Amino acid sequence: MICVSFDFLLETQGHVVKLLNNSFKKGRIVHTYLFEGARGTAKLDAAYYLAALLLCQSDEKPCLSCEECSKIINRNHPSVILVSPENNVIRKEQADNLGKEFSLKSIDEKSRVFIIDEIDKATSATANSLLKFLEEAGTDNYGVLITENLYNVLPTIRSRSQIVSFSQLRPQIIADKLISLGIEEETSYVLANITNNVEECLEMINEGKILDIIDLTKKMAYSLVKKEKSPLLIFYEDGKFLLSESDKRYHNIFLDLMIAFFSSLLYLTLNQNEKIIFKNIINKIASDVDIPPQRIIGELEKILDYKQKLRYNINIELFYTQMLTAVEL
Numbered sequence: 001m002i003c004v005s006f007d008f009l010l011e012t013q014g015h016v017v018k019l020l021n022n023s024f025k026k027g028r029i030v031h032t033y034l035f036e037g038a039r040g041t042a043k044l045d046a047a048y049y050l051a052a053l054l055l056c057q058s059d060e061k062p063c064l065s066c067e068e069c070s071k072i073i074n075r076n077h078p079s080v081i082l083v084s085p086e087n088n089v090i091r092k093e094q095a096d097n098l099g100k101e102f103s104l105k106s107i108d109e110k111s112r113v114f115i116i117d118e119i120d121k122a123t124s125a126t127a128n129s130l131l132k133f134l135e136e137a138g139t140d141n142y143g144v145l146i147t148e149n150l151y152n153v154l155p156t157i158r159s160r161s162q163i164v165s166f167s168q169l170r171p172q173i174i175a176d177k178l179i180s181l182g183i184e185e186e187t188s189y190v191l192a193n194i195t196n197n198v199e200e201c202l203e204m205i206n207e208g209k210i211l212d213i214i215d216l217t218k219k220m221a222y223s224l225v226k227k228e229k230s231p232l233l234i235f236y237e238d239g240k241f242l243l244s245e246s247d248k249r250y251h252n253i254f255l256d257l258m259i260a261f262f263s264s265l266l267y268l269t270l271n272q273n274e275k276i277i278f279k280n281i282i283n284k285i286a287s288d289v290d291i292p293p294q295r296i297i298g299e300l301e302k303i304l305d306y307k308q309k310l311r312y313n314i315n316i317e318l319f320y321t322q323m324l325t326a327v328e329l
């Protein structure tokens with residue numbers, strides 16, 4: 001059973017919780033909210049939090065323990081309806097069904113809350129249907145629309161909603177969360193710096209490849225400084241799996257990690273140790289590093305240029321051969 005947990009929301013989006021609490025206390029909850037922010041920023045949790053504020057039966061709302069709150073937390077409250085895209089699209093029938101459901105008077109006169117996840121996936125026919133429904137929805141009906149891409153949401157929807165922006169998570173928060181879930185410390189820092197989202201990190205770990213890519217980067221980083229083996233040789237020993245990888249995301253991740261390594265090296269030479277991401281590997285090689293910052297920046301720029309090339313249709317083997325021959329310390 002999927003449960004809602006408000007811990008992460010309270011921990012990371014205090015300003016949103018405060019806004020909702022204050023609006024509720026002052027009787028200023030609006031009928032349509034548009035929650036916008038990056039993936040993994042607890043927007044859906046916040047929608048359920050708002051539902052708990054509106055439906056909780058205790059004096060201190062939301063108590064998170066009364067019958068109403070419990071049903072919301074267990075995602076089985078009959079007055080809270082979640083609509084998500086099916087096959088990546090919110091269909092017109094979904095909006096129409098929602099409209100039908102809400103046009104019936106609620107049996108117990110309680111507030112009702114509908115949540116539409118990924119509102120940007122609504123076609124314009126769906127959006128029109130939704131807008132009509134929003135205008136006709138009764139005073140006790142509340143809507144929360146959610147999006148990761150505010151600018152893909154139709155302007156007519158944006159203008160009829162109160163937009164609430166969710167903060168990007170700081171890498172430190174993501175790293176702490178990953179560590180608390182049992183992920184090794186350095187891996188947690190590395191992952192936290194290439195995404196801004198815990199779920200995505202966990203998905204990547206489950207898929208498996210990401211740990212291999214981190215390993216490959218570490219070996220390459222070590223060897224670049226120690227000058228034991230050429231990066232290209234290491235790539236052919238440990239990175240061959242990347243050559244058959246058609247998903248560009250993994251190539252981007254590998255380059256992001258190389259960039260993170262060179263940045264870590266730069267921070268080391270600049271004595272900004274708190275910014276170092278590859279802590280273990282940098283510790284191991286720190287005594288061998290006698291490289292002027294300017295040179296590290298030069299190499300960093302080379303990789304950034306190569307990363308641009310990844311956007312085009314390229315021969316991936318040739319790409320790596322050229323890049324790994326070009327990069328040196």
Ligand SMILES: [Zn+2]
Binds near residue numbers: 056057
């Ligand atoms: Zn309650």
